[in-house]
Amino acid sequence: MDAGSQGPARPELMKLQQVSDNCFATLNERNRVCDANSGLINLGGGVVVDTQADLSHARRMIELFATVWPGMPRRVVNTHEDGAHVWGNQLFEGAEIIAHRTVPGRMRQAADPRALQRLLDDASRLLPRLFLRARHPGALAVARQLQRDYDFNGITPVQPTTLFEDRLVLDLDGTEAHLIHVGPCHQAGDTIVHVPAEGVVFAGDVIFRECTPLGWTGTYARWLQCLDLIIWLDPEVIVPGHGPVCGIEGAMEMKAYLEHVREEASRCFERGLTPLQASKRIDLGPYEGWRSPARLYVNVERAYREFRNEPAEAPWDTAATFDAIYHVAKVRRCAVEF
Numbered sequence: 097m098d099a100g101s102q103g104p105a106r107p108e109l110m111k112l113q114q115v116s117d118n119c120f121a122t123l124n125e126r127n128r129v130c131d132a133n134s135g136l137i138n139l140g141g142g143v144v145v146d147t148q149a150d151l152s153h154a155r156r157m158i159e160l161f162a163t164v165w166p167g168m169p170r171r172v173v174n175t176h177e178d179g180a181h182v183w184g185n186q187l188f189e190g191a192e193i194i195a196h197r198t199v200p201g202r203m204r205q206a207a208d209p210r211a212l213q214r215l216l217d218d219a220s221r222l223l224p225r226l227f228l229r230a231r232h233p234g235a236l237a238v239a240r241q242l243q244r245d246y247d248f249n250g251i252t253p254v255q256p257t258t259l260f261e262d263r264l265v266l267d268l269d270g271t272e273a274h275l276i277h278v279g280p281c282h283q284a285g286d287t288i289v290h291v292p293a294e295g296v297v298f299a300g301d302v303i304f305r306e307c308t309p310l311g312w313t314g315t316y317a318r319w320l321q322c323l324d325l326i327i328w329l330d331p332e333v334i335v336p337g338h339g340p341v342c343g344i345e346g347a348m349e350m351k352a353y354l355e356h357v358r359e360e361a362s363r364c365f366e367r368g369l370t371p372l373q374a375s376k377r378i379d380l381g382p383y384e385g386w387r388s389p390a391r392l393y394v395n396v397e398r399a400y401r402e403f404r405n406e407p408a409e410a411p412w413d414t415a416a417t418f419d420a421i422y423h424v425a426k427v428r429r430c431a432v433e434f
């Protein structure tokens with residue numbers, strides 16, 4: 097992509113899917129970083145689950161849900177603090193926005209749209225781009241990928257208005273929606289939304305489907321426990337945070353992936369390999385075909401943090417992380433994508 101050729105956002109790849117009598121999802125079909133799903137429980141005045149990564153995607157989601165709902169929903173749930181799940185909040189004026197109590201603080205730390213837009217702008221300007229190419233090829237590559245679909249200008253992060261601790265039950269005209277805090281596994285605020293009468297779980301990013309998961313804050317143990325909980329809830333349908341709608345096999349496969357990576361990482365750790373060396377060598381077996389396999393690096397780094405008894409909430413150097421994914425992709429000869 098040439099300098100200054102930043103394209104318009106591309107929300108047209110989003111589709112609407114009915115997943116039960118009263119529950120719906122909008123799915124971002126590309127299934128890469130920022131391509132998050134949203135949900136709708138079309139009862140009790142309407143509940144939207146997650147609000148997309150930029151305003152044009154949020155508007156497209158509203159447009160698609162508007163084909164089935166009677167009016168703007170009264171409530172929004174943010175399943176966690178990542179930008180792709182909260183940056184459309186401002187379009188739900190007057191709605192009650194519900195999230196785990198850690199989300200406001202974490203949103204301030206982990207979800208700054210201006211910082212991300214600066215990176216995209218740098219990738220369009222000659223000198224900053226040359227600097228990025230030399231020093232942070234991964235950060236440049238992720239910026240170029242995001243430029244094709246996203247525009248983070250105009251986003252004002254809007255914080256949740258209602259916070260909860262472990263669980264919150266919403267009464268939607270007699271149908272219950274259970275918000276269960278399951279983090280920190282992928283992020284601190286991880287919350288799943290279970291609608292038992294509809295047989296639906298909106299899983300947020302504790303489930304990535306057919307694409308490589310990314311975990312930022314939390315532990316493998318907590319993540320596996322959460323997946324066991326979802327399997328025990330036995331929903332007919334799971335709407336993952338990223339990727340196509342699935343049944344409980346989606347939770348089972350996520351569990352198997354995490355167990356596989358932790359085990360392989362442990363072997364590499366014992367042999368004295370660095371997380372980067374390990375990520376270049378680990379045999380991903382059946383998971384090699386999941387989208388963006390080089391994101392494995394983040395999961396290996398996290399496993400190493402646990403082996404070294406480092407805190408689960410240790411911060412990430414974002415540019416260095418994208419660079420590592422870039423180098424892993426090059427060595428593994430898979431597409432450089434995030």
Ligand SMILES: [Zn+2]
Pocket residue numbers: 176178282283301337
């Ligand atoms: Zn996330």
